[in-house]
Amino acid sequence: MITYPHLNKGDTVGVTAPSSGVPTELHDMFKQAINSMERKGFNVECGKTVWTQHKAKSDSAKKRAEELNQFMNDDRIDLIIPPWGGELLIEILEYINFEQFKPKWILGYSDVSVLLLAITLKTGIATAHGTNIVDLRGEYSDVTTEKWQSVLTTKQGSSVKQYSSEKYQKEWQFDNPTPCVFHLTEDTDWKALPNNNVSVQGRLLGGCVDVVRHLIGTPFGNVEQFQRDYIDDEPIVWYFENCELTTTDLRRTLVQMKLARWFENCSAIMFGRSTANEVVEGYTIEDVYIDLFEELNIPIIYDIDCGHVPPQLTLVNGSYAKIEVENGKGNVVQIFK
The missing domain is CATH 3.50.30.60 (LD-carboxypeptidase A C-terminal domain-like)
Incomplete structure (x- = not known):
């Protein structure tokens, strides 16, 4: 049986970088995404890995996995959205405590999809392939992108419908x-x-x-x-x-x-x-x-x-x-x- 997390209004979004972090020159752009999420009514908590990027990764494999494990087990964090993808997420898989994960949504795509698919295959916890948080930095989202909230607030036993973009x-x-x-x-x-x-x-x-x-x-x-x-x-x-x-x-x-x-x-x-x-x-x-x-x-x-x-x-x-x-x-x- 699949376990479906559930998102509520006012929940806290945890931003951690299991693949690539945000280089210094793009910190201002990333802060726009944080401000946008806060305008939507979410609280945002960023991990240390978000703010660093060196040699194609935010930090060492063990430190990235450690922060992800911490976020997944922190009752104050309800949803995890990495800043974006990257190249080397696969390095962290052997250090992840899958069996200890609490059901909560992880949303993202690109290199993050390695983590999403691995979690669902190993644990039966549903994961969400969709927008990353940087692409939510605008004043509003197009109708296709903005549907992420409707999907993640769908309750177990219910359904949600999406249409192809125009x-x-x-x-x-x-x-x-x-x-x-x-x-x-x-x-x-x-x-x-x-x-x-x-x-x-x-x-x-x-x-x-x-x-x-x-x-x-x-x-x-x-x-x-x-x-x-x-x-x-x-x-x-x-x-x-x-x-x-x-x-x-x-x-x-x-x-x-x-x-x-x-x-x-x-x-x-x-x-x-x-x-x-x-x-x-x-x-x-x-x-x-x-x-x-x-x-x-x-x-x-x-x-x-x-x-x-x-x-x-x-x-x-x-x-x-x-x-x-x-x-x-x-x-x-x-x-x-």
Whole structure:
């Protein structure tokens, strides 16, 4: 059975950096995010790791894990949102006290998705893949991003529905901020194989494919045990987003996942929009999706609102989801059961 944390108004947000911290020159930008959360009615408590960054990490693996363990067991902290992702979160996994974690939401994406997926697989505690705290620094959020609060305040036994965005951001413009942070200019168009109108359901699992793939073959990536112990062998709907992989690297990764039995009893796979997916010798991202569909014979949904091309949905690892795609639009209903 999946355990769902619950967020309430006035809760305290703990900000710790299990991957990358905030370098000195960006402290002012990060403080805008803190102020924004406080305007929303949350209390904010920042750990020491947030304010430091050296050699691709906020601190040593042990110190990052120690602060995370502390935050997860502190009754004063109700929700954890790292500042953003990074590169080396996987270093801390062996130092984390998973069995002592108190159920509370962790929200984030990119490198943070390694932590999210590992927690859900090992403990059955639901985790939330969505916006990071820096992207909440605007005067307001777009309708897709702001849905994170509705998702995290959903009670066990209830459901929450999200819709595909109207528009997405083609490129980052850090030197030209908007009131909602993002520049949403391009029309969103969800697609699917075998045709563009599909309906699927199952337990959500996923994250940034660049990094969650490194859980394969470790004690933190035992999908079969999770299926057996926590979801009674219900089908899984995987969601992935590609930050930097070429098409051939992504293809190798998906084959490895298949060989590691991650796709056993899988009802669909979804992929977020990406500015990566570099073509290799004519092998395109559409070729990757077609190959995967022909191998697994399950729906492949792509260009969804997930990952490094905002805005993105808040997808809860472990939740039971019903996903519909029709004529370029989509919706996701997550049931906390």
